[in-house]
Amino acid sequence: MALTMPDFTPTPAVACSLAASVLLGLFLLALSHRPCKVAAPGRRFALAVALALVCWSGLLLLFARLDVVDLLSAACMLATAVLAGFTLWTLVAWGFTVSLLMALYRADGPLSPADWINLYTAGKTIDAFRDDRLGLLFRLQLVRRQGDHVVAESGRGRRVARVTSLLRFLFGLPS
Amino acid sequence: MTPDLVSLTVAGGSLAAHILGTLLWLRLPGPLSPVLRHGLSAAVMHVGGTLVGMRLIGPMPYWPGASVFAFGATVWLFVYCAVYKSVSLRILSCIARAHAGRLSLDRITDRYILGEFRDRMAVLETMGCVVVRESDVVLTGKGRRTARYFEMAQRCFGIERSGLYGDAAPNVSTADRPVQK
Numbered sequence: 001m002a003l004t005m006p007d008f009t010p011t012p013a014v015a016c017s018l019a020a021s022v023l024l025g026l027f028l029l030a031l032s033h034r035p036c037k038v039a040a041p042g043r044r045f046a047l048a049v050a051l052a053l054v055c056w057s058g059l060l061l062l063f064a065r066l067d068v069v070d071l072l073s074a075a076c077m078l079a080t081a082v083l084a085g086f087t088l089w090t091l092v093a094w095g096f097t098v099s100l101l102m103a104l105y106r107a108d109g110p111l112s113p114a115d116w117i118n119l120y121t122a123g124k125t126i127d128a129f130r131d132d133r134l135g136l137l138f139r140l141q142l143v144r145r146q147g148d149h150v151v152a153e154s155g156r157g158r159r160v161a162r163v164t165s166l167l168r169f170l171f172g173l174p175s
Numbered sequence: 176m177t178p179d180l181v182s183l184t185v186a187g188g189s190l191a192a193h194i195l196g197t198l199l200w201l202r203l204p205g206p207l208s209p210v211l212r213h214g215l216s217a218a219v220m221h222v223g224g225t226l227v228g229m230r231l232i233g234p235m236p237y238w239p240g241a242s243v244f245a246f247g248a249t250v251w252l253f254v255y256c257a258v259y260k261s262v263s264l265r266i267l268s269c270i271a272r273a274h275a276g277r278l279s280l281d282r283i284t285d286r287y288i289l290g291e292f293r294d295r296m297a298v299l300e301t302m303g304c305v306v307v308r309e310s311d312v313v314l315t316g317k318g319r320r321t322a323r324y325f326e327m328a329q330r331c332f333g334i335e336r337s338g339l340y341g342d343a344a345p346n347v348s349t350a351d352r353p354v355q356k
Binding site: 007072 | 255277304331
């Protein structure tokens with residue numbers, strides 16, 4: 001049987017998603033510089049996504065036809081762009097390993113491991129870093145403080161921990 | 176079955192093959208990074224699945240299947256990165272596994288927070304971005320080039336400083352480094 005090429009022509013809804021994905025990048029660029037600059041990187045990304053979603057909805061209303069599969073594939077396409085963009089954004093803005101590398105690069109000379117960590121934390125103690133990472137678990141009510149100990153919540157905390165351990169096992173990562 | 180559903184079914188099969196493929200490949204030793212393995216597996220399974228679909232089923236629309244496959248593969252990578260890199264999730268797992276499901280703050284700092292720093296430093300050393308000379312850490316040529324790329328990306332997107340304490344970080348050189356507490 002001869003191979004028949006699939007139809008590569010995007011439907012109007014998919015074309016709207018491709019356009020919105022490009023707009024997401026452009027909005028991020030625009031919001032990163034004056035006069036539209038949003039200072040906090042997290043809020044900046046959220047605003048860029050919101051603007052892209054507004055444009056996407058408008059484009060869909062104008063050009064797309066009402067078809068469930070078409071709209072589902074369009075939504076998946078835009079969600080892919082948002083997730084991929086968020087992954088890259090977190091790497092550039094908050095990436096742990098990247099930030100360590102950048103701290104050493106900006107120091108412009110050899111550093112002891114202790115000084116390297118100190119530069120990364122901008123002179124704050126290592127406990128501040130620990131409290132920041134624990135803060136997320138406290139906010140999501142996965143753990144609670146008990147004196148100078150941290151306790152996993154018996155319901156949600158333990159369930160999330162079990163799922164995490166299972167996934168680490170599946171991925172072949174050390175537990 | 177409509178052509179759209181055929182395309183979605185082929186994508187579902189390719190995605191299942193990608194998930195199983197990465198679960199196997201990530202366990203094997205090799206020079207490629209885990210994220211690169213995810214990307215290569217996704218590309219191969221997508222192209223392979225599309226070719227097999229064309230051969231066995233015939234013509235079908237490309238985009239319905241491609242968009243669902245792309246979304247599934249991205250979510251799969253996202254889950255992997257969250258489990259692989261998240262310091263918070265790692266601490267939670269360790270607390271839950273500890274005796275009575277509790278750990279002291281000091282133990283979390285000593286064992287898991289400093290351990291994370293050591294792990295990330297080791298990653299940079301393995302990648303050839305840094306070397307240790309007489310107990311000091313030195314940036315290599317590759318590390319300097321990689322840092323320049325990230326500096327360009329950060330400048331392009333208006334990020335002055337990356338990391339946890341990005342906004343507060345001063346531009347400190349080795350001449351005026353802060354004192355370790």
